[in-house]
Amino acid sequence: TTEGSVANPLEQVSMNERSQFLREALARLPDLERQVLEIAYYEGLSQSEIAKRLNIPLGTVKTRTRQGLLKLRQHLQDFIQ
Numbered sequence: 014t015t016e017g018s019v020a021n022p023l024e025q026v027s028m029n030e031r032s033q034f035l036r037e038a039l040a041r042l043p044d045l046e047r048q049v050l051e052i053a054y055y056e057g058l059s060q061s062e063i064a065k066r067l068n069i070p071l072g073t074v075k076t077r078t079r080q081g082l083l084k085l086r087q088h089l090q091d092f093i094q
Contacts, residue, residue, distance in 0.1 A: 038088035046081030049074055 039047050052063050060078065064071040 034089060034092045038085050038092065041088050042081055042084055046077045046084065049077040050081045050085065053078065 039050065042050070048067070049063055052058050052066065053060070058066065060074045061071060064074045067074070
């Protein structure tokens with residue numbers, strides 16, 4: 014959609030489907046990887062802020078983020094196919 018416009022019904026269905034696919038793919042991730050990705054995506058925290066909040070090393074946050082994104086990508090490809 015363009016800025017200021019309302020999604021037509023077909024676009025809305027597509028957005029809802031993508032959102033559902035994403036939720037299902039996130040649910041398939043290990044808890045620790047899902048937690049880091051959800052905090053980053055839904056709350057907008059940086060990796061440093063996530064490390065402080067969870068009281069874990071920054072390197073651990075980076076590793077969980079990378080592993081989680083790779084698995085998320087694979088899960089989303091599974092849904093698309």
